[in-house]
Amino acid sequence: MAKLPPPDELVGTQEIGTLLGTSKSRTKQLVAARSFPEPYVRLAAGGIWLKSEVLAWAKQHRRARPVAGRDEDEPG
Structure with a gap:
C-alpha cells in the first residue's frame, strides 16, 4: 500500500490562496494554468495538491x- 502524505502537506484552493496571497478568483486562475501542478487527487469538492x-x-x-513597509534596497 502506498504511503499517504501527512495531512499538513495537503492543500485545497483556499489554502493555496493563503499560501500565495491571492484572491479566490486569482487562485482559480492559477490552478487552471497549464503550468500549475496537477492535483494529488480530485474529490467532488475539488482538487487537493501537495503543498x-x-x-x-x-x-x-x-x-x-x-514586503510592505520596507524599502527595496533594504536587506531582507
Whole structure:
C-alpha cells in the first residue's frame, strides 16, 4: 500500500490562496494554468495538491513582491 502524505502537506484552493496571497478568483486562475501542478487527487469538492509542489511552482513561476513597509534596497 502506498504511503499517504501527512495531512499538513495537503492543500485545497483556499489554502493555496493563503499560501500565495491571492484572491479566490486569482487562485482559480492559477490552478487552471497549464503550468500549475496537477492535483494529488480530485474529490467532488475539488482538487487537493501537495503543498511542496505548489510552493516549488510558486518559486519558479511567480515574481518576488516587495514586503510592505520596507524599502527595496533594504536587506531582507
